[in-house]
Amino acid sequence: MKILVPVKRVVDYNVKVRVKADGTGVDIANVKMSMNPFDEIAVEEAVRLKEAGIATEVVAVSCGVAACQETIRAAMAIGADRGILVESDAELQPLAVAKLLKALCDKEQPTVVICGKQAIDDDSNQTGQMLAALMGWPQATFASKVLLADAGGQMRATVMREIDGGLETLEIKLPAVITTDLRLNEPRYATLPNIMKAKKKPLDTVKPADLGVDVAPRLATLKVAEPPKRSAGVRVADVAQLVDKLKNEAKVI
Amino acid sequence: MIRDQETLTALLDTLSRFVRERLVPAEPLVAETDEIPAEIVAEMRELGLFGLCIPEEFGGLGLTMEEEVLVAFEIARTSPAFRSLIGTNNGIGSQGLIVDGTPEQKAYYLPKLASGELIASFALTEPGSGSDAASLRTTARRDGDHYILNGTKRFITNAPEAGVYTVMARTNPEDKGAGGVTAFIVEKGTPGLSLGKIDKKMGQKGAHTSDVILEDCRVPAANIIGGKEGVGFKTAMKVLDKGRLHIAAICVGAAERMLDDALSYAMERRQFGKPIAEFQLIQAMLADSKAEIYAARSMILDAARRRDKGEKISTEASCCKLFASEMCGRVADRAVQIHGGAGYVSEYAIERFYRDVRLFRIYEGTTQIQQLVIARNMIRDAQG
Numbered sequence A: 001m002k003i004l005v006p007v008k009r010v011v012d013y014n015v016k017v018r019v020k021a022d023g024t025g026v027d028i029a030n031v032k033m034s035m036n037p038f039d040e041i042a043v044e045e046a047v048r049l050k051e052a053g054i055a056t057e058v059v060a061v062s063c064g065v066a067a068c069q070e071t072i073r074a075a076m077a078i079g080a081d082r083g084i085l086v087e088s089d090a091e092l093q094p095l096a097v098a099k100l101l102k103a104l105c106d107k108e109q110p111t112v113v114i115c116g117k118q119a120i121d122d123d124s125n126q127t128g129q130m131l132a133a134l135m136g137w138p139q140a141t142f143a144s145k146v147l148l149a150d151a152g153g154q155m156r157a158t159v160m161r162e163i164d165g166g167l168e169t170l171e172i173k174l175p176a177v178i179t180t181d182l183r184l185n186e187p188r189y190a191t192l193p194n195i196m197k198a199k200k201k202p203l204d205t206v207k208p209a210d211l212g213v214d215v216a217p218r219l220a221t222l223k224v225a226e227p228p229k230r231s232a233g234v235r236v237a238d239v240a241q242l243v244d245k246l247k248n249e250a251k252v253i
Numbered sequence B: 001m002i003r004d005q006e007t008l009t010a011l012l013d014t015l016s017r018f019v020r021e022r023l024v025p026a027e028p029l030v031a032e033t034d035e036i037p038a039e040i041v042a043e044m045r046e047l048g049l050f051g052l053c054i055p056e057e058f059g060g061l062g063l064t065m066e067e068e069v070l071v072a073f074e075i076a077r078t079s080p081a082f083r084s085l086i087g088t089n090n091g092i093g094s095q096g097l098i099v100d101g102t103p104e105q106k107a108y109y110l111p112k113l114a115s116g117e118l119i120a121s122f123a124l125t126e127p128g129s130g131s132d133a134a135s136l137r138t139t140a141r142r143d144g145d146h147y148i149l150n151g152t153k154r155f156i157t158n159a160p161e162a163g164v165y166t167v168m169a170r171t172n173p174e175d176k177g178a179g180g181v182t183a184f185i186v187e188k189g190t191p192g193l194s195l196g197k198i199d200k201k202m203g204q205k206g207a208h209t210s211d212v213i214l215e216d217c218r219v220p221a222a223n224i225i226g227g228k229e230g231v232g233f234k235t236a237m238k239v240l241d242k243g244r245l246h247i248a249a250i251c252v253g254a255a256e257r258m259l260d261d262a263l264s265y266a267m268e269r270r271q272f273g274k275p276i277a278e279f280q281l282i283q284a285m286l287a288d289s290k291a292e293i294y295a296a297r298s299m300i301l302d303a304a305r306r307r308d309k310g311e312k313i314s315t316e317a318s319c320c321k322l323f324a325s326e327m328c329g330r331v332a333d334r335a336v337q338i339h340g341g342a343g344y345v346s347e348y349a350i351e352r353f354y355r356d357v358r359l360f361r362i363y364e365g366t367t368q369i370q371q372l373v374i375a376r377n378m379i380r381d382a383q384g
């Protein structure tokens, strides 16, 4: 069983993001970049499935600039077997990425695609769902537990999902798309020897045109702005005053 | 000589994350219990930290000197006790074997040291010989295809944890100097080998030293490093500059951590109506520390790169060890001063670091010994 894991290069979660002065986007010059944390969870899950003898191959895919290679290498250091970089300098929106991934799924024929539920840069939460739709595959999003099993010749996934107010368990036929939530697993630290070995694993590069995909943006960003500064708090004397302020000043109760 | 910048960056990132997320939070526990929790030791093994400086063919990472000091800058940003545990396998406990060991010795020991399955100690210092190490009195008398070792070794790092000891002993009683000394591999459990009580140190709780006592300890002749008598000191000298650069780099990492702590404290703590960081006398301490750390970092990187190119850097390595360890002491002192009373109580890490880093000016050659080496080399070079 082959598992495809898309991984996105994003601004590191420890970095305090700054908006460019002209409001066209965020400043990523000289900023530390890392793998999207949800994708790290996806890689970890895929590698665990391989270590458990359920999967046979884990392929990491990244779409974007040449430096996304580093993100693929990071996935390989955790345990992915090989990588594919879809290299493009264009702004890649979720639909474009989903189309690129579809083209790769047609070629690679994975049994499961495990991806992060969203990326911490744009928080779109769309790519996995769009890919499932384009492929005509079932999807299970926000997974907090994944079990894959053969049920009478048909591979199935039992996926526990985090939904408002509780957990939902779905059973879906494979091939399918699964997206990961925070509590699915705790990704390991790549070991230093595995980081060195990752350098020797195969990494192919293709261009969107090779896959016949038009990645032109469908959405235009009008403006990016900082959230408003939090204003100073006030100290209230007692509960009665607090309730009064919430009711009459903040008008929230 | 960084072989591949991208891989090295990934390695340093992983290490710095491990230090930040796993080691720093465990510092108070390690200090309190005088022990590194077993699960953290296991994680350090898993991560590959015991084999940083062991060649790749034996399961290590085979870091170049420049890569090694960059790694040391990172790992030193937490309690030195963690570094101490991996220090001997990466340093003098394995390097002698790497430069002069027989093929059989390398094939047997190095993979076990790289994985951390086995911990190595290096036993040179004795009650009567420290700085004047070449005067050591432990004896090794030949007896058939064995040697009989007698003597006491003092302050031996990781002795309680070690599975194997490199013991420096005098095989030639006629030669009272370095030429009479041979390096032996002595395994734990060898009859006649015992340990003293664990030393009660000023700092670095969680890292252990003790005496290593040899009483008619029979060691096979095949356990002489490199198989030749009388070259033990030469072997040790070959890796001396490496150890000195490593410790110098550790001083930089520790100083950076202490300065970070001092800076955060200075920006938070308010007196006379403003953060103390706004007072120029505090700023002077911050700035002097920053500049000295930068100087040490730069000289260490320069010396490391030159060593990788094959240059002889004995003088430079001593300059680095001398400057970086003294710098680290000054930064520790200023960082306590910036913390005021809080720097004198154990709630803040700086009280512990102040004691921990005191060691750096003493072992791997005291400050005075580095001064002697530097000046002696200067005079020798000038004489041509």
Ligand SMILES: Cc1cc2nc3c(=O)[nH]c(=O)nc-3n(C[C@H](O)[C@H](O)[C@H](O)COP(=O)(O)OP(=O)(O)OC[C@H]3O[C@@H](n4cnc5c(N)ncnc54)[C@H](O)[C@@H]3O)c2cc1C
Residues within 6 Å of the ligand: B121, B122, B123, B124, B125, B129, B130, B131, B132, B154, B155, B156, B157, B158, B201, B209, B359, B362, B363, B364, B365, B366, B367, B368, B369, B372
């Ligand atoms: C925590 C710890 C861990 C250690 N780990 C190890 C280990 O793993 N293996 C090992 O073999 N050793 C180890 N040592 C020993 C360490 O290397 C020695 O303590 C060090 O070399 C100094 O020797 P000494 O203590 O005998 O001091 P001495 O040599 O007695 O020095 C005392 C003072 O005299 C000065 N001095 C000595 N000679 C001269 C001179 N010619 N000119 C001017 N000043 C001089 C010194 O600089 C020092 O200030 C460790 C020590 C400690 C404290």
